Amino acid sequence: MSFTPRIEYQINAPVDLDQMIALYRASTLGERRPVGDRERMRRMRDASNLCVTAWDSDRLVGIARSMTDFAYAAYLSDLAVDLAYQRTGIGKALIDQTRGALEPDCMIILLAAPKAADYYPKVGFERHESAWILRPAAD
Numbered sequence: 001m002s003f004t005p006r007i008e009y010q011i012n013a014p015v016d017l018d019q020m021i022a023l024y025r026a027s028t029l030g031e032r033r034p035v036g037d038r039e040r041m042r043r044m045r046d047a048s049n050l051c052v053t054a055w056d057s058d059r060l061v062g063i064a065r066s067m068t069d070f071a072y073a074a075y076l077s078d079l080a081v082d083l084a085y086q087r088t089g090i091g092k093a094l095i096d097q098t099r100g101a102l103e104p105d106c107m108i109i110l111l112a113a114p115k116a117a118d119y120y121p122k123v124g125f126e127r128h129e130s131a132w133i134l135r136p137a138a139d
């Protein structure tokens with residue numbers, strides 16, 4: 001980009017489903033999320049109870065979508081920034097805003113996408129050697 005746009009951050013603002021799906025695609029996270037299944041994406045959107053969004057005017061350019069009890073743990077399921085806006089600090093700001101919405105002793109847990117494996121140490125996360133996944137039976 002030739003100029004730095006003014007980005008605004010919102011917590012739990014309404015997000016249009018088409019805009020959300022377009023962002024997942026534009027960030028490349030869509031390669032790893034069920035963007036072709038609108039109903040599943042709708043349920044993902046509607047069930048998250050902490051969703052921080054980044055806006056360039058009315059364009060959705062970033063999202064951090066979490067499920068949390070606010071007191072002990074937050075699962076940061078999806079972090080995505082539009083490719084055209086990546087590496088301008090939006091991802092870090094989305095994480096900071098997520099953290100700010102939680103109680104101070106609440107931790108954030110996530111699974112890194114392969115492309116973002118080197119990102120999380122840069123923004124303060126530490127690798128956990130005993131994370132476990134119970135895969136869906138359909139796998």
Ligand SMILES: CC(C)(COP(=O)(O)OP(=O)(O)OC[C@H]1O[C@@H](n2cnc3c(N)ncnc32)[C@H](O)[C@@H]1OP(=O)(O)O)[C@@H](O)C(=O)NCCC(=O)NCCS
Pocket residue numbers: 027028029077078079080081082085086087088089090091092093110111112113115116117118119122123
């Ligand atoms: C990962 C992602 C959210 C990062 O968002 P971003 O807004 O581009 O990142 P930031 O601008 O906040 O970057 C903060 C720092 O990390 C670095 N960084 C950004 N992306 C990186 C990556 N993929 N790998 C390593 N470092 C990265 C930046 O250069 C910056 O470093 P600096 O502070 O030394 O300048 C974004 O690249 C993205 O949406 N990727 C595709 C979807 C994805 O993989 N999401 C994660 C799913 S778990």
